Amino acid sequence: MRKRIAVIGGGIAGLAAAVRLRDRLPAGAEITVYEQGDALGGKLRTGDLGGLAVERGAESFLNSGADGAESAAVSLARRLGLGDALVHPARQPAALAIGGRLTPIPAGTLVGVPGDLSTLDGVALPDAGADTDDGRPLLAPGADVAVGALVRSRYGAEVVDRLVDPMLGGVYAGRADQLSLRVTMPQLALAAETEHTLRDAVRAAQARSRRVPGQPVFAAVDGGMSRLVSAAASASGARINLGLPVRELTRTPAGWHLVLGPAPYPQTADVDAVVLAVPAKPAARLLAGAAPETAHEVADLTxxxxxxxxxxxxxxxxxxxxxxxxxxxxxxxxxxxxxxxxxxxxxxxxxxxxxxxxxxxxxxxxxxxxxxxxxxxxxxxxxxxxxxxxxxxxxxxxxxxxxxxxxxxxYAPGHADRIVRARAALPPGLALAGAAFDGVGIPVCVASGERAADEVSKYLEEA
The missing domain is CATH 3.90.660.20 (Protoporphyrinogen oxidase, mitochondrial; domain 2)
Known part of the structure; x- marks a missing residue:
């Protein structure tokens, strides 16, 4: 019997899920992407400026992961035939704007957290004496803290305010004192479970990285990220519905019932499985009836x-x-x-x-x-x-x-545990994907969408 899958959300996570579903499911499977906006891609959008293709959203993605393998975004680009279109930035340094002058960003930091305080001259005055060995690891296994709380306690306020905050702000537009260490710096959180000082934890996290020296850190698509979006939509073979919000999601004995479109003129659809790849609040709204525990866990993300x-x-x-x-x-x-x-x-x-x-x-x-x-x-x-x-x-x-x-x-401290609980409470045939759950960055969102597609595919194979 032909399987029908709805992907709710046409950002890169949803599109990556649709491509993976097309690769894994039988040729006759019907995949439909529902995007309430008027364009696919979410925060990936390329525009013209002065006759050049300039990103109006994310401008690049990591070229490789901490394990040294190519990132999920690079793998997807190659799967879509865009491998030859990948370009890399020039080897130009970046700076911090401090007190009316531009100061080079110190080398060797991990998202702004230094492993060598001697490199911070002209940037911040660290409290080096605070990073002492207390005879126990910085974090208990699985524990989470705000990045700022850990770094302030070990290096002092200036390192957070002048280095870590702007680095995290560039990615998350957030503050170190509110952001989860385990979500934003997972390698450092893991190292902190065994190391007794922050310096040693940073160095241990850096030593575990298998990135190839000299390999470009970032990549982009020549012609713009919108090429990646269009290629994914095409490769998925999905039916694309723009401007058609999903308003209700209900479990049925045979699968899932969707109510679509404006309330005065509703449309409906029945599918066997769903990938939900939308921000936290619309996800919580759709899950309120079908998975109330999951809805509760994700509703408070700001x-x-x-x-x-x-x-x-x-x-x-x-x-x-x-x-x-x-x-x-x-x-x-x-x-x-x-x-x-x-x-x-x-x-x-x-x-x-x-x-x-x-x-x-x-x-x-x-x-x-x-x-x-x-x-x-x-x-x-x-x-x-x-x-x-x-x-x-x-x-x-x-x-x-x-x-x-x-x-x-x-992502407040404890976010990762909340998402584990949220996913554990999901009914079969429903998977979550996207930045609301797994983190920002194109590779993370691609990998999130692909994992959701794998979960749904396995469910359909066993159903």
């Missing part, structure tokens, strides 16, 4: 809102010899990070072409600071970029603002 400003500056605009910079929250700026896009990505850098700068604005808890119209937000970004970079930037020839409201999950 999100940060951010905005991106893209500026196409005139050819020849002078910028510091950097790939970009991060800004500690204590500097008080709305800009939290900047990428000198055409310098970072040499395949876009042309002598007669525009100089592209992309700024990220806003952190968790700062949503009210983003309540400016686009023109005012661009003017603010332009002014702060000039001040932070120490360069009088010319007016852009073209620009855009991309707002991502409620885009980045804020």
């Amino acid at each position: 999100y940060a809102s951010v905005a991106l400003a893209g500026l196409a500056l005139p050819p020849g605009t002078s910028l510091p010899e950097l790939s970009g910079f991060l800004v500690p929250p204590g500097e008080g700026t709305l800009v939290k990070a900047a990428t000198f896009f055409t310098r970072k990505w040499p395949h876009l850098d042309r002598p007669s072409g525009p100089v592209i700068v992309r700024a990220s604005l806003g952190r968790a808890g700062e949503e009210e600071r983003l309540q400016l119209d686009d023109a005012a937000l661009l003017a603010r970004a332009h002014r702060e970029l000039s001040e932070l970079a120490g360069v009088d930037l010319p007016a852009p020839a073209a620009s855009w603002v991309q707002r991502w409201g409620g885009a980045l999950p804020q």
Whole structure:
């Protein structure tokens, strides 16, 4: 009998799940992707700026994992025939904007947490005497703490405020004092279960990494991430339904019943299995009846809102010899990070072409600071970029603002355990995928979608 599977959510996690389902299930399986928005890809979106393809969301993904193998995103790109389109950033350093000057980011840190405090000159004054061996591991097995709590207790406030916070802020738009160590730095959390000092835990986590020296850390797709999205949708062979939200999800004796579309004109669909790849609150709403325990575990995840400003500056605009910079929250700026896009990505850098700068604005808890119209937000970004970079930037020839409201999950300590409980309470034939559950970053989301597809495929094979 032909199997029918619904993938709810058309971001990269949902699309990766659809591709894996197509690879694993019999040829006649019907896969349908439901996306309530008007486009696939979620936070992956490529736009035009000054005639160049510039990301309006995530700009790159990790090239490999800590085990040295290629990341799930690279593997997916190769599966989709985009292996030859993978490009890598130039070997340009990045900096921290501290006290009106740009200071190189110290080498050898783990998401900003140093294993050698002697490298922090000019960045932070650590409390080296606090990282003492108390005769026991930093963390009990499976325990979780906020990143900031651990690092402050061992290295002092400046290391958190000036180094760890901007590094985490660049990825999560969050603060170290609210983010889970086990979700954001799993290798360090594991090492902390055996090591007695933070220095030794960082060094142990770094030593376990099998990344190949000299191998690029990041990769992207020439032409933009939207190519990855389109290729995944095509390879999945799924029926794509845009602008059609799923409003109800009900367990039936034969599978799952979906209620779709606007309330006055509902549509329905019946399927054998479901991959749910949407943010936490819509997931909790859909699960309230079918899996109330799961809904309870995921409902409280909060999100940060951010905005991106893209500026196409005139050819020849002078910028510091950097790939970009991060800004500690204590500097008080709305800009939290900047990428000198055409310098970072040499395949876009042309002598007669525009100089592209992309700024990220806003952190968790700062949503009210983003309540400016686009023109005012661009003017603010332009002014702060000039001040932070120490360069009088010319007016852009073209620009855009991309707002991502409620885009980045804020993983509080204990998140990983909550998700374990959430998944354990799911009925058969229903799997969760995406950043709400497993972490941010394209490789993590791809792997999450593929695991969900594997769970559903196994269920269908055994049903």
